[in-house]
Amino acid sequence: MRSNVPAAFTDLLAGTTRTAVHLEMRDSYAVDYEAGPFAGWRRGFRHDPDDRASWWRPWLGLVQETVTRGVTIRRARIVSEPVTEYTRYLYDTTFTNVAAGELVRWLPRRRASDIAVPGNDFWLFDDQVVRWNHFDGEGRSLGPEVTDDPAAAKLCATAFEEVWARATPHDQYEIH
Known part of the structure; x- marks a missing residue:
C-alpha cells in the first residue's frame, strides 16, 4: 500500500517525533572511483575530526537539529567481512554521523543469516512510515518509495531491532 505521506526525506524527518532508524545492507553505493x-x-585524503568546519555538511546539520528535538536516530549496517573498500571508507567517515548525534552499529553479514530482513535498505520513522531505498546492481539510487503499510512497518521495526541487538557500536567495531 502506497501512502499519501510526504515523500521528501526532510519532510519525513521533520514529522518524526520519537525515532528514525536506518538499515543499510549493501557493500557499496554508487561508487565513483574517479571523483x-x-x-x-x-x-x-582523511578528514581531521578536530577540523569540524572542513567536513560538516547539510545532512549532519539536519541530523543534529532532529536529535536536538528529542528524536533518536539509529543507523545499522550489515556488512560482509572482510569488508569492501567502500565499507572501509564508510567506517572511516562515520565519525561525522556520530558527531551529529546518530547512533551507529555494525553487524557482520554472517551474524545476520537468521534474521528476516526486507529486500531493500530502509528508513523507518516513528515505527509507522517506511521509506524504501531502491538501488540498481551498481548501487545507484533508483529513487525512494514511501509507505505507511502497517505490515511493512512491523517487518522493518522487527528486523531493525534484531540487527541492532546483535550489532557492535561504531566505537567498538573493528574492521576485518
Missing part, C-alpha cells in the same frame, strides 16, 4: 569523496579517500 568525489570516495575517490579522494582512495587517494589518501
Whole structure:
C-alpha cells in the first residue's frame, strides 16, 4: 500500500517525533572511483575530526537539529567481512554521523543469516512510515518509495531491532 505521506526525506524527518532508524545492507553505493569523496579517500585524503568546519555538511546539520528535538536516530549496517573498500571508507567517515548525534552499529553479514530482513535498505520513522531505498546492481539510487503499510512497518521495526541487538557500536567495531 502506497501512502499519501510526504515523500521528501526532510519532510519525513521533520514529522518524526520519537525515532528514525536506518538499515543499510549493501557493500557499496554508487561508487565513483574517479571523483568525489570516495575517490579522494582512495587517494589518501582523511578528514581531521578536530577540523569540524572542513567536513560538516547539510545532512549532519539536519541530523543534529532532529536529535536536538528529542528524536533518536539509529543507523545499522550489515556488512560482509572482510569488508569492501567502500565499507572501509564508510567506517572511516562515520565519525561525522556520530558527531551529529546518530547512533551507529555494525553487524557482520554472517551474524545476520537468521534474521528476516526486507529486500531493500530502509528508513523507518516513528515505527509507522517506511521509506524504501531502491538501488540498481551498481548501487545507484533508483529513487525512494514511501509507505505507511502497517505490515511493512512491523517487518522493518522487527528486523531493525534484531540487527541492532546483535550489532557492535561504531566505537567498538573493528574492521576485518
